[in-house]
Amino acid sequence: MHNRDGRLALKVGDWWYIAELDKLARLDESGNIVATANFDFLCQKTINYFIRHPGRLVPREELLQHVWGRLDVTDSCITRVIRVIRQTLGDNRASPIYLQTISKVGYRLIATVSEDRLPSLQKPVVQQLNQAKMPVVSLPQKRLRLQDGWLTPLLLLCSMVLLVLLVNFYGAGWQPQKMVTSFARYMQLTELAGSEFDPALSPDGLWLAYIHRDKYEQHASLMLKHLASGENRLLFRQRPALASPVWSPDGRSLLYLAATETAAELYQIQFDIALQPLQTKRLFTLTADSTLGHLSWSADGQWLVYPQRGHDQHGNSLWLYHFNSGSREQITLLPPTALRDSSAVFSADGSQLAFIRHYHHHSAEIWLLDLASRSSQYLHSIEGETPLHISWLPQDQLLLMNRSDRSLVAIDAATGQANFQLTTDLKTQAVRVSPLGHVMAVIGELWDYKVEQRQNPLFAPVHPTVAVQAEPVFHSSRSVLAVQPNPQSSGPVAVFTERSGRRQLWFYYPDGRQLQVSDFMLDHQVQALAFSPDGEQLVAALGDQIWLFSATAAPQRVSRTNQSGWQPSWSRDGQYIHFMTVERGRHQVIKANARSLNQTELDTYTYYQQSPDGEYLLYRTQTSEAFRLKFLRTEQERVLPIIVKAGILPDFVLARDHLYFTDKKDQHHFLIKALHLTSNQITSTGLTIKQAQRRFSLSTDERHFYIPAATLGELDIAQLQLSESLRGQLFTAGRTAIAIP
Numbered sequence: 018m019h020n021r022d023g024r025l026a027l028k029v030g031d032w033w034y035i036a037e038l039d040k041l042a043r044l045d046e047s048g049n050i051v052a053t054a055n056f057d058f059l060c061q062k063t064i065n066y067f068i069r070h071p072g073r074l075v076p077r078e079e080l081l082q083h084v085w086g087r088l089d090v091t092d093s094c095i096t097r098v099i100r101v102i103r104q105t106l107g108d109n110r111a112s113p114i115y116l117q118t119i120s121k122v123g124y125r126l127i128a129t130v131s132e133d134r135l136p137s138l139q140k141p142v143v144q145q146l147n148q149a150k151m152p153v154v155s156l157p158q159k160r161l162r163l164q165d166g167w168l169t170p171l172l173l174l175c176s177m178v179l180l181v182l183l184v185n186f187y188g189a190g191w192q193p194q195k196m197v198t199s200f201a202r203y204m205q206l207t208e209l210a211g212s213e214f215d216p217a218l219s220p221d222g223l224w225l226a227y228i229h230r231d232k233y234e235q236h237a238s239l240m241l242k243h244l245a246s247g248e249n250r251l252l253f254r255q256r257p258a259l260a261s262p263v264w265s266p267d268g269r270s271l272l273y274l275a276a277t278e279t280a281a282e283l284y285q286i287q288f289d290i291a292l293q294p295l296q297t298k299r300l301f302t303l304t305a306d307s308t309l310g311h312l313s314w315s316a317d318g319q320w321l322v323y324p325q326r327g328h329d330q331h332g333n334s335l336w337l338y339h340f341n342s343g344s345r346e347q348i349t350l351l352p353p354t355a356l357r358d359s360s361a362v363f364s365a366d367g368s369q370l371a372f373i374r375h376y377h378h379h380s381a382e383i384w385l386l387d388l389a390s391r392s393s394q395y396l397h398s399i400e401g402e403t404p405l406h407i408s409w410l411p412q413d414q415l416l417l418m419n420r421s422d423r424s425l426v427a428i429d430a431a432t433g434q435a436n437f438q439l440t441t442d443l444k445t446q447a448v449r450v451s452p453l454g455h456v457m458a459v460i461g462e463l464w465d466y467k468v469e470q471r472q473n474p475l476f477a478p479v480h481p482t483v484a485v486q487a488e489p490v491f492h493s494s495r496s497v498l499a500v501q502p503n504p505q506s507s508g509p510v511a512v513f514t515e516r517s518g519r520r521q522l523w524f525y526y527p528d529g530r531q532l533q534v535s536d537f538m539l540d541h542q543v544q545a546l547a548f549s550p551d552g553e554q555l556v557a558a559l560g561d562q563i564w565l566f567s568a569t570a571a572p573q574r575v576s577r578t579n580q581s582g583w584q585p586s587w588s589r590d591g592q593y594i595h596f597m598t599v600e601r602g603r604h605q606v607i608k609a610n611a612r613s614l615n616q617t618e619l620d621t622y623t624y625y626q627q628s629p630d631g632e633y634l635l636y637r638t639q640t641s642e643a644f645r646l647k648f649l650r651t652e653q654e655r656v657l658p659i660i661v662k663a664g665i666l667p668d669f670v671l672a673r674d675h676l677y678f679t680d681k682k683d684q685h686h687f688l689i690k691a692l693h694l695t696s697n698q699i700t701s702t703g704l705t706i707k708q709a710q711r712r713f714s715l716s717t718d719e720r721h722f723y724i725p726a727a728t729l730g731e732l733d734i735a736q737l738q739l740s741e742s743l744r745g746q747l748f749t750a751g752r753t754a755i756a757i758p
Contacts, residue, residue: 026135029068030115030128032106033135039065041106048136054105057516059084063098067116071130076123092202093423093443097518099124100731104465109232110731111210199743202442203460203735206244212732213240214405214459215311217262217271218451224292225457226252226262226271227734239273241292252286252294260309266318272300274309274323281307283323283338301338301345306684308333311406313362313370316452322348322361322370331665332357335372335386348391354599356665358384360406364413365452371407371416371430373399377666379542380561380581383407383416383428397433398579401539401560405447405463411454411748419445419458421540422519425737427747437747446732454748456737462730466496466515471722473715474702475675475691490723500723501546501555501714504629508552509568513543522557524568534566544583544712545668549591550629554611556585556594563596565611575609577616582607584624584669589631589649597624605639628671633694635669635676646676646694657692658699670715677715679706689713689722 027034032041032054039061041054056064063084067075081090099116102108108115117125207213209229217226225242237259241250253259258276265271271286281303287295303325310324310333319340324333327347335349335358349358354376361372370386381403386393399418407418415427415437423444427437447459469487490500498520501511509524509532516523520543522535537559544558555566561581565573575594576582585596594609604623609616619625624637624644634647635657644657659667659678667678668687674694679687682705689704706713706724714723739747 026133027068027130028133029126029130030106034068044136046136056101056105060098060101060105064102067124067126068130071126071128074119074123074125079123096443100462109210199438199746200440200442201743202738203458204738205460205733205735206457207242207734212461212463212729213734214447214732215261216449216457216459216734217264218449218453218455218457219264220266220268220452222451222453222455224268225734226264228259228262228273230258230729232729253297258309261312263312263314263321265314266316272312272314272321274303274312276309280305281309283312308357308684310359311361315363315367316365317367320363320367322363324357324359324361327351332375334358335361335370348386348388349393352602354602354604360404361386362406362408364409365411366413369413369430371396371409373403373407375403376561376581377583379544379558379583383418383433385430395433396430397428397435401541404445405459406449408448408450410450417448417450417456417747419448422538425456439743439747441737443735454744456739458735458737459732460735461732462496463732464496464727465730466498466725466727468497468500469724469726471704471724473720473722474704475700476720487724487726498725499543499546499712499714501548502716502723503548503552504550504717505552508548511546511548511555511557511566513546513557522555522566524555532568534568535564535572545585546714547586547629549587549611550589550631551591554591556587556596558583558585558596563594563609565594565614573614575614576607584626586626586671587611587629588627595619595625595627603639624666626669626671628673630673632673633671635671655697658697659692668712670713672715672719674719677702677713679713684708689724 026036029041031043033044035042041064042050043052045051063080066080066084077095080095103110103116106115110118113127115126115128117127119125206225207227211229211231213227213229215228218224219226223244225244227240227242229238229240230236236254236256238251239253239259239262241252242248255275257278260274260276262271262273269288271288273284275282275284283300283303284297285300286297289295305326307324307326313322315321321338321340323336323338325336326332327334327350332351332355334347334351337346337348349372351358356375356377359373359375361370363370368388370388372384372386373381374384375381381399382395383397383399384393385396400420402421404419407416409415410417410427414430416430417425417427419425421444423441425439425441425445425448426435428434429436443460444462445458445460446463449457451457468490470490471487490497496515497512498515499513503510507527509526512523512525513520514523519537520540521533521537524532524534541559541562544560546555546557548555553567556575557564557566561583563575563582563585565575575585576596576598580598582596582598585594587594592611594611596607596609598605598607606619606622606625607616608619621638622636623639624635626635628634632649634649635644636647637644642661644659645654646657647654661667662681665681667680670677675691676694677689677691680690682688685708687706687708689702689706690699691702692699704722704724707727712725715721
């Protein structure tokens with residue numbers, strides 16, 4: 018289909034509505050499509066409704082009735098759709114040009130909607146979308162529907178069989194344990210442009226201290242809000258970072274951490290009776306290379322626990338500060354497999370600390386430390402994304418933490434078992450419980466993710482003063498966290514995205530088909546993706562788990578239960594998967610059969626990765642810290658001049674001519690460097706990745722990098738609304754463990 022010159026169409030702000038595609042698109046003066054708003058079905062239906070009713074206030078109830086077709090939809094679902102539309106159109110809630118929010122009422126499309134003549138299109142619309150500039154990964158978004166083909170009757174048949182099996186199983190005498198679960202909503206307390214986090218409620222429950230960071234991450238502010246009157250006070254503002262305000266038990270002073278370009282320091286603000294600042298003093302400076310973390314003040318006012326890089330340690334450990342004597346003591350030591358200890362919080366009686374221990378392979382655990390003996394013990398493994406904070410509930414019997422499925426879970430401090438689950442209406446990043454029992458939370462998205470395509474400077478050198486051009490790989494309706502090109506031109510591209518609401522893996526095919534191949538209930542961080550040599554299967558390290566995906570079979574977990582895994586790769590023939598793990602505190606390599614998933618331990622190695630073409634092997638052994646390169650055809654070997662810095666292993670991408678790896682640049686960034694396989698010379702590409710998103714991929718011809726880029730998301734502070742009965746359930750939940758799905 019070709020567009021006729023001068024055809025009338027709807028123009029919405031800077032976008033055109035292309036009827037044959039049911040899409041919004043941007044056109045240049047020559048009529049070429051330069052961007053498309055690739056919404057999912059629900060988002061497209063929502064923006065279409067606004068286009069039909071421009072300038073009119075559309076209440077939420079009207080949206081539910083005409084777009085969702087039902088009223089039993091949580092506020093978070095509407096908020097998610099509106100957020101996606103804004104992100105895709107380049108809109109901003111604080112200063113909108115498309116969608117305006119009318120608080121507690123609804124939304125209004127404020128952009129001009131007019132009928133106008135389309136520019137002369139040089140190519141058909143569909144042809145333009147299929148001939149995008151970005152090789153390998155730019156494909157039209159056409160979501161597969163369940164009603165296509167034979168899929169629907171097959172699913173119905175499977176459902177009926179499953180129902181019969183469940184009835185027979187339950188009828189045989191097995192009774193499932195009752196889920197102790199409830200639902201609660203949040204009441205938003207802050208709504209500034211940018212992000213608000215690290216909430217601290219004063220002991221009397223009247224004042225909320227928090228950190229606000231502007232959208233562009235230039236400045237951080239320490240704020241104070243009176244919850245009854247809504248008064249906001251700016252206490253302090255600086256760049257680049259502030260963190261973790263915490264009240265003294267008497268409510269007359271406030272501690273916080275401040276970071277400069279060279280150091281992190283602890284400050285104390287003292288207030289008068291009207292809570293006006295009297296003086297601010299610096300207590301001490303943290304050790305070099307310490308990262309900001311969370312503070313906790315003991316209920317007796319004598320002790321402060323804080324994170325700091327320990328002596329001869331590669332990450333933050335926990336320290337105690339005694340206010341009367343000024344003494345400081347390191348109370349945790351990191352094992353070799355751990356990255357850092359964080360988020361420590363005193364129990365109400367001051368006898369214990371609960372904290373989160375993070376590991377290199379994107380996993381984390383809750384630990385308890387007995388302050389009398391200084392001994393610590395493992396309590397609970399965290400599934401999915403790691404919360405920013407945990408908190409004790411009254412009576413010191415339960416710990417409350419958030420999960421990425423919009424739920425809060427209470428963990429028994431004696432057994433480590435989950436015994437209460439509270440589903441909420443919004444995604445929670447951190448939760449804190451005040452001494453008065455108020456549950457404060459950080460809600461929203463910590464980061465907005467996208468993947469950028471960047472030209473490889475080694476193949477297309479640019480002048481040192483000219484920045485390498487970055488292009489978003491997908492104009493997706495949801496965050497894209499990772500992209501993995503396929504070694505076969507006819508094979509799908511793997512995309513790890515939030516387009517369906519949760520983080521899932523999708524296969525995008527060259528002919529436009531798209532298939533969701535995972536169905537995770539919890540969000541995970543993607544650590545590595547690798548296609549088999551034939552391009553038919555994908556092995557993925559998600560969190561600390563290794564999974565195998567294909568278009569024709571159900572996902573299979575390659576790593577065993579309670580077995581962590583990272584950095585998977587394929588053998589040359591595609592018969593085996595290699596990945597790293599830790600057994601009894603010792604790093605080793607596992608060789609898993611891709612069909613049977615049977616495992617064999619390769620005890621000699623601590624790192625093992627074959628190149629996709631099977632020409633060479635990158636490895637490290639138990640007896641040496643050096644990385645070695647072995648050419649499999651000639652058996653020649655060499656030691657690589659690659660140094661592990663701060664205990665963080667580089668991320669490697671093995672290609673035909675170069676071996677690419679990340680090298681620590683500073684506290685928050687990594688450089689991508691390239692080792693030439695023939696000359697053994699290392700060259701910097703000049704491309705930088707943030708530490709939190711340092712995974713990258715490469716096109717098969719080495720011409721383009723696909724690098725994750727993240728901007729600060731929208732975080733707000735909210736208070737959980739609890740009825741008396743629900744408060745009683747949460748704060749007095751028993752110690753009968755239940756299964757959390």
